[in-house]
Amino acid sequence: MIPIKKGAEIDGMRRSSQVLGRILAELSALVQPGLTTRDLDEAAARMIREAGGKSPFYGYRGFPGHICVSVSEEVVHGIPGKRKLLYGEIVKLDIGIVLNGWVSDTAASIPVGAVAPEIEALLAQTQLALVQGIGQARAGNRLGDISAAIERCVVGAGYTVVREFVGHGVGRSLHEEPQIPNYGRSGSGPLLKAGMTLAIEPMVNLGQAEIRILQDGWTVVTVDGKPSSHFEHTVLVTDGEPEILTGGKSSTLS
Numbered sequence: 001m002i003p004i005k006k007g008a009e010i011d012g013m014r015r016s017s018q019v020l021g022r023i024l025a026e027l028s029a030l031v032q033p034g035l036t037t038r039d040l041d042e043a044a045a046r047m048i049r050e051a052g053g054k055s056p057f058y059g060y061r062g063f064p065g066h067i068c069v070s071v072s073e074e075v076v077h078g079i080p081g082k083r084k085l086l087y088g089e090i091v092k093l094d095i096g097i098v099l100n101g102w103v104s105d106t107a108a109s110i111p112v113g114a115v116a117p118e119i120e121a122l123l124a125q126t127q128l129a130l131v132q133g134i135g136q137a138r139a140g141n142r143l144g145d146i147s148a149a150i151e152r153c154v155v156g157a158g159y160t161v162v163r164e165f166v167g168h169g170v171g172r173s174l175h176e177e178p179q180i181p182n183y184g185r186s187g188s189g190p191l192l193k194a195g196m197t198l199a200i201e202p203m204v205n206l207g208q209a210e211i212r213i214l215q216d217g218w219t220v221v222t223v224d225g226k227p228s229s230h231f232e233h234t235v236l237v238t239d240g241e242p243e244i245l246t247g248g249k250s251s252t253l254s
Contacts, residue, residue: 004193005196006195013197014245024246036084075220076203077219088116090109090119096174105174108231130150133146138240139193142190146200150200160209166201167181167198192237233245
């Protein structure tokens, strides 16, 4: 069953998400060459703590970081550590918060200084795919409408979709029903209803779609070593325009 939030539950999700969106913006502004991925994790941990929340990632199935920090060819689930950011790379910040019992989840891919034009284009197309996927997150549509919109946007531009990792419902837990693939068929899957809160997150590769997991058991990388891009928002399904909860106060597509 896909959980439906109402009233105060939606208010709780909205507050959690707004705080998280602010933290991601502040963390993204810190990105610069020479920082380690652990530096970013420690900064995020401090921001989350000061906001009165905790990380839903820390200790999740043994994950050792407060956030996931993935660099260039790392797709998702990068473990914060000693790796230093280099000029021209991209760093993916995937961050969550538990605030008053409500979990929100968001991510962005941040250039480290200036990046090559092909990387700029990859980031822009991934953001566009997220926007187009979110645009389908409205009551009366099907889950597959979100997935198909993302896939069309990505594949139509010559990029590839990571198929092994997907978006998900979010609320009382970090991962609720449903799973939200970034590929699929329009008109398929469960009916979307107002009050569903979804973490929509396209993961898009510059090269091949194939990925592998490193020996640490977490870090996902592209098999061809080419960069990957990742953006994510927590979204509220409504009877009208979807509300992007992690996108700022009452943020919608309109």
